[in-house]
Amino acid sequence: MSRPVVFKFLLYVAGDAPNSTQALANLTALCRVHLPDRHEIEVVDVFREPKRALDDRIWMTPTLVKVSPSPGRRIVGTLSQPEPLLQALGLSA
Amino acid sequence: MRSARSSDKRQPKTPTGITGFDEITGGGLPSGRTTLLVGGPGSGKTIFALQFLSLGARECNEPGIFVAFEETSQRIVSNAEAFGWKLAELRKSKVYFMDAQPSADVVQSGTFDLSGMLAALGVKIKEMQARRIVFDALDVVLALLPDPADRRREIHRLHEWLLANEITGLITAKAGGDEMSAFSQQQFSLLQFMVDCSVTLNHRVSRGVSQRNLRVQKFRGSSFDENESPFVIGKNGFDVALARSGRTDAKVSQERVTSGVKRLDTMLGGGYYRGASVLITGFPGTAKTTLSGAFAEAACERGERTMFVSFDSDGSEVMRNLASVGIRLERFTKSGTLRMVSARTITGSAETLLVHIKTLAREHESRCLVIDPVSTLAKVGNELTAHGVAERLIDWSKVDGTTLVCTSLLDEMSSQDSGSTPLQISTIADTWIHLNYLVQAGERNRGLSIIKSRGTEHSNQVRELILSSNGVTLADIYTAGGEVLMGTLRWEKESAERTAEEVAEVAGRLKRLSLDAEEAVLEVRLKSLQTELIAKQAEKMLLERSTASRKGETSRGHIRMRELRGADAAKPRTKLSRP
16 A cells, blocks of 8 residues: 555435434444545435435435545445445455 | 325316326326326336326426436437427426436445435425426336335335325336236235325237236225226327217217218118218128228218228228229329228237227318228237227217218128127117128129118118219119019019010000091091082082073063063063162
């Protein structure tokens, strides 16, 4: 790891719905383990910012969007299964 | 939940613009409620939904939202282009398409819900003032949820959301039939239970013929037609056939239209009624087409737009064949008055044929319609529906005031007297003309009789139908010794009568001539007698005159004698002057 790459995430949640809180918890845990000190998470509440969900074409909640590094990816769900998630984020060893 | 609110009032309905469906449900889908539309793949769910939205946007000022879970909006719009709903145009302002297909590169990890979509839709509804919404292929997105409990939860969420928004919703789902794998029976029944109205579409193939049916399964707070109704996806979208239109309060006309054969008009007491349905039955080759062609020609000559649907042969073939009996239709197809339709090219169920015919006739604004032969509707695979179709055909033509002439082939095996048609439409037709053959003395001749004609007095006579290059005409038939004479026998009889008449006429003329001669002789005699009489009279006069002069002469002679004698001269002179 020559230079640290910062992962930027957008997490769309539906208020404090169980799925959404679970996703946020899972994401934070994952970042702590795999991406310590090189991640940014922005949480978007679709109830508060529905227009943004519409513009970003977010239909299912929770949805995690990896903004950078490219390629951008979308992961839908509570993020409770780490294997496909890590694979999608390019973090699987 | 909120059902108490509507219990005092009839459930308001939102029209779908689908011919037939609005009649079945008494107005359309329940307003502000949710309807479930279930059907197998390719049963027409998306088309139904699009038609519902496009009508709202075009005619009811009810903007709509289409949530596409399966196909992209691009494809949906271009697929629906052919229906003429102007979706591409409506898309700009009145109909919003949300592409909610789960894309292939989205990774799924754990369960999710639809809150994001519903929140976004909430914004859109407010923005557009949308009154209608369609969730197309909900099963696709539900199938992504790993847990049945999650699916149930999302169905509930959607339902609650729809109720809260008081929007008229339509959810389509692939199910029904044996297509239950993607969508378990349990969720299906949950959805069924939740919604206020449920409609099933199915697509069966019976003996190789595709039959589409629609059935309303439930409709809370409203009565509806519970039977399966056949439908067709035609040029203008859905067309649902009403099992029984029930409201055939067609305007009854007293106007007569000619059958194209003068003597047939006379037999019918003036022709067919306008708007009546006429059935011409007969075996192959009994001139059914010719008779209906004569009707079409007469209609065109009156300038009435006419459509001739032929199931047997091409339009041009029909015209050529009819031209051989002096029925010239070509001029009318050129002017556009007549439209020839070769229905051999139309494949599909009887229902499809009916819809095609209806659409074409409306396009052409036909006032007269010929279907030759209507019995084609009952060909293999359609036996069950054909009767209903024929009935609807007649109902429809009545409502539209179209004069309908149908020919029907009789089963060759059925006996001539029974004359039953495969469609049983003989009972509902207004006028039924039957053509048959009479084989006699080595000849086959065509006979025409009117079996029934409602509301018109009609002849009970069998007539011989004669086709010649000058046209179609009817001839009286002779009955001799209890036998009906046609063809050559009739001709012989006719010529024998003609000869007898001639002989009688000649004899009469001879008699007159001889009388003339006698008269002339008498006249001559009369004249000569008159002349003789005049001669006799002249002779008589001459005689009298000569007698008188002779007497005078004699007396003068006496006087002269006396004078000469010189005696008593004075006396006889005075005597002589006295007489």
